Amino acid sequence: MPAPALRRLALTLAATGGLALPLAAQEAGGIAVEQPWARAAVQGGVGGAFMRIENRGAAADRLVSASSPVARTVELHATVRDGDVMRMRPVQAIDLPAHGAVQLQPGGLHMMLIGLNRPLSQGERVPVTLTFEHAGSVAVELAVQGAGAGGMAGHSAMPR
Amino acid sequence: MHRNLSAPGLALALFLAPAAYAQPTDRPPAAVPGETALPQGVALGGAFSLTDQAGRAATDRDLRGRWALLYFGYTFCPDVCPTELQTMAAALDALGPELGERVRPVFVSIDPERDTPERLADYVALFHPRLIGLTGSAAHVAQAARAYRVYYARARPGDGDGYLMDHSSFIYLLDPDGAVRGLFRPGTTAEDLAAALRRRLP
Ligand SMILES: [Cu+2]
Numbered sequence: 001m002p003a004p005a006l007r008r009l010a011l012t013l014a015a016t017g018g019l020a021l022p023l024a025a026q027e028a029g030g031i032a033v034e035q036p037w038a039r040a041a042v043q044g045g046v047g048g049a050f051m052r053i054e055n056r057g058a059a060a061d062r063l064v065s066a067s068s069p070v071a072r073t074v075e076l077h078a079t080v081r082d083g084d085v086m087r088m089r090p091v092q093a094i095d096l097p098a099h100g101a102v103q104l105q106p107g108g109l110h111m112m113l114i115g116l117n118r119p120l121s122q123g124e125r126v127p128v129t130l131t132f133e134h135a136g137s138v139a140v141e142l143a144v145q146g147a148g149a150g151g152m153a154g155h156s157a158m159p160r
Numbered sequence: 161m162h163r164n165l166s167a168p169g170l171a172l173a174l175f176l177a178p179a180a181y182a183q184p185t186d187r188p189p190a191a192v193p194g195e196t197a198l199p200q201g202v203a204l205g206g207a208f209s210l211t212d213q214a215g216r217a218a219t220d221r222d223l224r225g226r227w228a229l230l231y232f233g234y235t236f237c238p239d240v241c242p243t244e245l246q247t248m249a250a251a252l253d254a255l256g257p258e259l260g261e262r263v264r265p266v267f268v269s270i271d272p273e274r275d276t277p278e279r280l281a282d283y284v285a286l287f288h289p290r291l292i293g294l295t296g297s298a299a300h301v302a303q304a305a306r307a308y309r310v311y312y313a314r315a316r317p318g319d320g321d322g323y324l325m326d327h328s329s330f331i332y333l334l335d336p337d338g339a340v341r342g343l344f345r346p347g348t349t350a351e352d353l354a355a356a357l358r359r360r361l362p
Contacts, residue, residue: 040286041238042235043282045236045279045283046237048239079239084328084345086239087324087326088237088315107240107347110239113238114322115322146286148243148245150243
C-alpha cells in the first residue's frame, strides 16, 4: 500500500469559546467523516470514539487502523449483544463499499482509544488519524461529549 | 444464550439468563419495556463485602434504608457500561431531586484487577455525583457477582492491561431491605427506567 502524505484537513473552526459544536464533514481522498465524537474518559483508561464515515468514491475502501497522540493504541471494535451478555471484539478492518457509508455508534462498531495519557474532557477536541487502505491517512478531530453520551449533542440521538 | 453454556471457567448453571425461563405470566403487569421478569425459584441478590471508591469497606448492609440501582461492569469498557450508567443517572435526574434522592446508584466492578478504588473514584464522578463505585478482591467480587447471577469472563488474553471483559448487563433495582425488585435488560431507556421507579417507590 502506498503511503500518501497525510492529508491534514482544513478544520476551519470558528472561535466557539471551547464549545464542542458539530464540525462540518471532514473530507479527504473521497472519504468524508461526519460528526466524529468521543466520550469523556479518565486518564489511564479507555475512550470510545464514534462517527459516520462515507466513501464518496467509485471504489470500495477499508478503514484499516487509527491512531491518536492521546492514546497508546487505538483499536477498531464491534460490540456484539449475545442475549443479555455484551461482548466487545476487535475487528481487522471496517469495510466501506463504493458510494457507501458506515456508522460507528454506541452498541455497535466503534474505535477504542486504549491507554489514555490524559483525560478526555467534555467540550474539548481530540485529534485522531484514520488510515484507509486506498484513501490513506485522514486526520479528524473528535468532539468530546459526556461520558455516557449516546450521540453528539445537538443531533438526533443515535439509535440504541 | 446456548453458546454461553460452553463458555469456560464459570459456574454457568448460576448465570442469570431470564430469556431461558421468563414466561409471559411471570411478567408483572406494571413492567416497562426493557424490564424482565425476576427469576422464579432462584435466589437473586444477597450479602457482599466490597470496598467503595474512597477505600472504605462497603457491604450490602450499607445499601439498606434506601432503594438502589445496581450495575455490574468495568471501567475499561468504553461502550456498553457508559451507556448503562448514563441510563441510571438520567433516570434519577428525571425523577427530580426529591424522588431521585431516595435511590442510590451503584456501580460494581467485575474487573477488580484494574479497577482500584482510586480508579473508580475518577470514573464514577463522570456519571453522577452520587454514583457509588464498588470493587474488592477477586474472590469478593466473584462472590458478589455470584449472588446476583452476573456472568463475566475475560475475553482476550491480557496483553498487559489491554484485555476485554464479556459480561451480562442488567440493571438491578433493590428495595430498602436489599431485595431485588426489578431487573432491566441492556438498552432499557432512561425514560422507561424512571417510569419503573415511579411505580415502585411508594
Ligand atoms: Cu471496545
